[in-house]
Amino acid sequence: MVRPRPVLLGAVLALLLAFGGGLVLIPAGGPGAEAADEGLPLPPDIPRLAEGPQYEECLGLLRSDPDGALSFAEGWEGAGGGEGARHCAALALLALGEPDRAAERLEALARNSQGSAAARAAVFAQAVQGWMLADQAGRAYAAATMGLTIAPEDTGLMLDRAVALGTLGRYRDALDDLARVTQAEPDRAEAWVFQAAALRHLDRLPEAVGAVDRALALAPDNAEALLERGILRQLRGDAKGARADWQRVIAVAPDSAAADLAQQNLALNEAGPKRR
Template sequence: MRVPLRPVLAGAAVVLLLAAAAGGLWFTQGDPAPEPVPEAAEESLPLPPEPPRVADSPEYEECLGKLRDDAQGALSFAEAWEGQGGGDGARHCSALATLALGDPQRAATRLEALAARTPGTAARAAIFGQAGQAWTVAGQPSRAYGAFTLALAITPNDVELLVDRAIAAAALGRFADALADADRAIAQDSSVAEPWVFRAAALRRLERPQEALRDIERALSLDPGNPEALLERGILRQLAGDEAGARADWESVIAASPDSAAADLAQQNLALNAAGPVRR
């Protein structure tokens, strides 16, 4: 069975980094956007649906079971269990609870340390991938890139890891590297929309808008309501002078996914579009 890699918790950060990969909002075409600064967490961050297993015990399952509804309880359980010899299972649950409680930097450090000592290729790569996602949420794409590279050294053709590293590369302004990873991801599986979206973002920053639009249309053919793809197509349409088309795409994002980070960015673009050339 394949070990899941992508934490749900990074969804908002991925969208923000897509904006950075695209050069910020549509009106920003200069230097790469600054790295996003994570805000203090007011609520628990969501977690991976099935964290990779590093232990096989009732305590481990009980601790992981607490993560969804009682992250603080999971952390307390993990710390007590570790003090009683819980080992890697306790350390993994503790790191995930720390992440859920809004401290991604500390969680990333713990996950990297755990991955370094975890036997088995799938679990080791998965935990390095989780560390990379945590560094992404912490707004440290350089550390994220390093963690994803370690994971890819173990599983070099993993599509999700390639996309994750492409996002980190784009946040660092390394758009050619982002494009290379997106190319590899698509070569492995061309049926998933996400790699096409991020390749389009990289192509646009490399001043290849026609190719970017082609990729976005492919992404939307695979997933017609994909909010990140609609956000990106709106940016491309705006740059091509199609303000009505851009507005339609951004309004679609807001209507379909009103509580998403993509909708927030779409709303910002609409507001700036309405403000006119003086604000651009």
Template sequence: MCAAAAGGAWWWLSAHQAPVVELPVPPEPPRLADSAEYERCLALLREDSDAAMAYAEEWAGQGGGEGARHCTALALIGLGAPERAADMLERIARDSHAGSAARAAVLGQAGQAWMMAGDAARAYGATTMALTLEPQDADLITDRAVALAAMRRYAEALQELDQVLRLEPDRVEAMVFRASALRNLDRTEDAMRTITQALTAAPDNPEALLERGILHQLRGNEAQARADWERVVSVAPDSPAAELAQQNLALNEAGLPQR
């Protein structure tokens, strides 16, 4: 099979493709705390995880509470310990007195951390708990769909993505994920219609181009597949999508089956 496609912070997973994620720092409220220390710690996370950890630990020693614990957990992700972070994030969300939206966001981060740790089942559990708090959150539903796909439960993932698109009909990321789920269900015609819709909305979306190239390859349209993958490299040369496109181009050139 060709390399699997995805979008946004999370990559659609195949049996051989590890997830590529960004550090799940909350860019906007709701958050667990409202203080200058919390804002400083979150800002450090985007720059230097070691510095963020040191700051969070010092702040915790001064009574930083759950804000300091939250920053510590996120720093653990940046330092390559997503399993420890996921456990901590789940405990923080369980014990927090913050509102439901903030606790759901933390559980969503736990789900992302579990995906980084390679545990899709725990990721599914964390996002399911989050959705009990915020059942119409499109980001959380998308994350649960990714976890389902990682467990090869593509039909259920498709149902989740259909719900996302009912909530947000123009969400290109969900269209790309939906096309990948359909492809894995051997519904390639439906997958092509969905990816065409995504590329109509965002003609240079690298993940959508990557997925369309895969679909062209499955149809035997070698030239069109190469054109899409070369376009990915052109529009987003430093992206994970470009890396996968280059892998597929190399395999195609060598006459080997794509993964």
């Protein structure tokens, strides 16, 4: 089953910090700083751990009123809400900017749940994102690995683990997971972007260029792919091409983390000659 991957801002920032390199700077505020303002890792077709109107009501509150969702979940758990209540409470903590507490609960829930393998894998994926938001890539790697023990063909978890491995500097191991993803889903543009970045960190620039070109062939306006190609162009001495890519990032995704990083890279690009 191909499970859609949500894109939390914090998760994207963690990924870019793992694979950024080049001119990319670490954004201020930390990887979880804006978690509460972004969508939760809860696409509508992710398998649920429970059923019933209270579960759906609680999940429905997450985006509009996470404080209310937490209060609802805690009251419901006290009345015997079980796994559904604990799941909603953990996601509410994530929405409220407490990713470490959320990830701890999500991981425990995924380990001990009586739900289906698909549902448990989905919760492990949510735990991975929580740990990444909490800047704990080692815990994210462990959670992804546990998820893959029950859903070994889950390419989303493979991708999550690759991001965690990249954050830990384990680029060769990340490439192993990314190779499995691109083999299973060759049209998955973000996997090619991450592969390009990992290859760049290993100084395999021609291969990195090939991977990012593949990503952009699949998704010409993918902001992360454009950001990465700009970095590669800068490293290869093509300052004009790098500027064009970073300007395109800002044009196609002006409110994204990639655009923030592209803007910083443009500023550094402009400042470079003056420093010399």
